Amino acid sequence: MANILSVENLTHHWGDISLFNDLTFGLEEGDKAALIARNGTGKTTLLNILGDIYPADSGTVTLRKGVTMGYLAQNPDFNPEITVLESLFQSDNETALLVREYEKALAESDHDALQHLLPKMDQYNAWDFEERAKQILSQLKIDMFEQPMGQLSGGQVKRVALAKVLITNPDFFILDEPTNHLDLDMIEWLEDYLKRSRMTLLMVTHDRYFLDNVCNEIFELHDEMLYQYKGNYTYYLEKRAERISQKNQEVEKARNLLRKEQDWMNRQPQARGTKAKYRIDAFYDLKKTAGQNLEEQNLEINIKSSRLGKKVVNLHNISKSFDNLKLIEDFSYKFARGEKVGIIGKNGSGKSTFLNILTGKLAPDSGEIEPGETLVFGYYRQEGLNLDENKRVLDVITDIADHIQLGKDQSMSASQFLRYFMFPNEMHNVLVQKLSGGEKKRLYLMTVLIKNPNFLILDEPTNDLDILTLNILEDYLQQFDGCVMVVSHDRYFLDKVTDHLFVFEGNGKIKDFPGNYTDYYTQKKKENKAQKELSNKYKEPKKKKPARQPKPDKLTYKEKKEMEALEERIENLESEKSEKETQLNSGSLEGEELMEASSRLGEIMEEVDECEMRWLELSEKEG
Template sequence: MASYQYVYVMKNLSKVYPGGKEILKGLSLSFLPGAKIGVLGPNGAGKSTVLRIMAGIDKEFGGEAWAADGVKIGYLAQEPDLDPAKDVMGNVMDGVGPMKALLDRFEEVSAKFGEVVDDDEMNALIAEQAEIQEKIDAADGWDLQRQVEIAMDALRCPPGEADVTKLSGGERRRVALCRLLLSKPDMLLLDEPTNHLDAESVGWLEHFLQQYPGTVVAITHDRYFLDNAANWILEVDRGRGIPYEGNYSTYLENKQKRLEQESREEGARDKTISRELEWIRQSPKARQAKSKARITAYENLVASAGSQKVESAQIVIPIAERLGGVVIEAEGLTKGFGDRLLIDDLTFRLPPGGIVGVIGANGAGKTTLFKMITGKDQPDSGAIRIGETVRLGYVDQSRDALDPNKTVWQEISDGQDELDLGKRKIPSRAYVGQFNFKGSDQQKKVGQLSGGERNRVHLAKMLKSHANVLLLDEPTNDLDVETLRALEDALLEFAGCAVVISHDRWFLDRIATHILSFEGDSHVEWFEGNFEAYEADKKRRLGADADQPHRLKYKPLSR
């Protein structure tokens, strides 16, 4: 057992960037051994800076920060480094190097028993073998190869022989996360560990971290992850660190009490927290009933869309033309790519007012489906029908169609002082402010923005396009929780349809009326209900195997 009271301590920690911007102001925190801490806060609040200081990478800071003696710290950066001279398996095995060396030495010692005749030498070998065996027993290292295979499979790592220099950013992160988890440090520092993981892999990671004996500090905006895996929430806001004991739901309750006590001018933000709390307090049955009620209440949504008032910390999606009976329909849809069959005989009908959550592992064919809906790609067989009244709005994963030389305000507003949002006009700066670009942030150059900020610019541009069917490809990646809440509320009030590729289960639970799941083996399941109801149905259909993620399999393409 750890002999220290705290695994890590920071006293009066401050950080000032060149130009005088103070990002951390006098943080004093002590981290308990074995604590599972979720770190929350707006984009740019300094969360990643805290982790880099704790990992010993950023040494330019004021105050003090130190780990207890003998504590081994492991860190997952947003863009981790891999050894380019090794393949995927070689990089993963770096995480278990010391244990692999012990197992190899145990084999060597065991082999020598048949060769040694001298008693003293034999006694020395027996003593060494006992010592090695004790170390392997203590670290549960006998089935090391199986542990490695389970972790690589569950995190959907690329094949072991793959060249790491040719991997995508998401694949690199999965390999680095796998290597880090297998190295079993005393303290895990994880910067957005759930980015680029699908819902099943996030579920596996949650379970792994719940059982993990060491301390975990994770920056994440995945609220199910924070609810299931965290027993403390550290909120980093305006340079301060505020710890809350409990998981995400408890944090929301306590945060609301704090806002009430401080009686700040926080009306709009307070409302978004209240709405989320109201949803949390509902039973699963009530949540599912609410998602079904959205379809039947489509007429009311259309009626109320014109009279909505715009408040701060709130996104409002303007409505264009009302939708007819046909929105998006697929009949016997089949599509292959290379030698793989991605989609095999998919049939579904999206009703007016429907919000579809599209889930599945990376590379399963989700973005290909969007390309077929937008007409950029054609099915191999079957048909996809888009209703005559449908006006599509599309935000893709790449988010590269932005002018880096324009300011945030110019890029979103096209230089207009007033924007026409359907049945009402709104000052363009107020509209830009809805996406959490306040004051001087609106004058930032687009080329200098973080991933989360670029995502918000794309959303702001697309959501004012008067589309009545929104196609959102990973809109929740890199968004802070406040913007996520605002986007959820906007979609719930939106008098149109949305098809959303997302791995954020909380987001899908709150907004989805239907789930379209790429389950592997080229099968795509169309399900009426939210994510929680879909998960229950999947367990009924597939049994115990439903919870365990594996590398994707596809049917071969026979043309």
């Protein structure tokens, strides 16, 4: 297969910190690859370099000539004044540029430009560009096409940016966290879209089911090096474990051999003088290998939680609406110690509203909330803590507590606590604004856990956290003896952590489902299949009626007449199309006449397509 991307000897530093050194790799046409690494080790930086956002310190990135690229940034930026639809045309893609030029020529009645652009509009099949844009936006639950970008939420902006990349249909996609801010239906739609597409893909995502179902190649950035695995996420986990085991064996063997070589090196210099220089050089190489860590640094969360009494929190007939939008209606529930609840539902169905009511941040319209006396909430909000960007990392923690209580009457200082959460000493005095998105999220998680909650509420905790941190967080939540409530679109996370689900079905209805997300999804598929079969069964008698009344052909008299009318209509439309093209090419039209003729040509082409599709349907039935 043809090579799409070649990267050679790529090196980049962040201040005094080396992110990666001499990376050399490539992608072939049709590859669907993911990049995995801890937060702060350079994932987004690498994507920005590959996307030509800014240069590397050294090395080369070569995109094959003629290959088009689409880039989805982690935090996309748009002009707040332009509309949603206009933002999709702000692109370097040839089709988008062509449509923009055509719209401008129409608006300015530029006859010469229109004559030049009309053949290109046909060549690039650009007449339905806007319609395709609206279809993709609708799949991503964006339907206010004329709304200014400045009025959208951060999640909506990310979805518009994703639609902008998809609609241009480039040869090579670079996607930085594409599943963030998508609900489960959107994620499944995007997963299917990318699986079926023949494009080449490189992405960063924390969604492990998404990785498994879409990717056929994994790159892991670790210790400034890039490891390549030809397989999906499950294959990567298996081979990565083998790599670490092999490395640990090499380190252990080197340490055993080092003891012997150290004795030799400790002898008098005279005794070494006659020895081969290669043995001395080999000793220092051996020492370097033996000095490596046997185990990777892992985040092990074991923070003490406050004692939780028998009564946790009870909800009695809770209801909440905003104007005419009903979010919660007559919901009652008694939480038990140790239960772990997942919350799923479409965006805007009331999930965050429910959490705010539960924690007392928002009052219900009716109903009662009865908290237990020992209840201590720890609320990790989706929008995150409003951290002072000019504060040092250490100050963020010491502003809450100088010492942190752990289990078994143990405590640690703020500095120790930061190291425990993989913030080494050299990062303690770094300003918050210098942290990566994932590092800020990890710091925010620390501020939640430091208060020793016994009821943890996590609203989209997987956004921006790296996979390795998520694995440790999942293990901690499984062992947490208080209550856990999680709002997440990460199917893997929900499966691993939750015992049952609150499903927000819309119109105020909340269903308590006894199982994890995979259980729910499996049951939902069965119900949909049964409903479809029932619907088809109901329609079958109507379909069989024509078979009980044999005719010389399969077309009814009415359909024959429709087919004849279609043939006549297509002929007339083709004639009108030829006439309009002649007018536009003649140079005789000006101003409003030119605009009307150009607009009508687009309408004719759409109607011809519709008529031809219907004629084909009837002709297949006839044959």
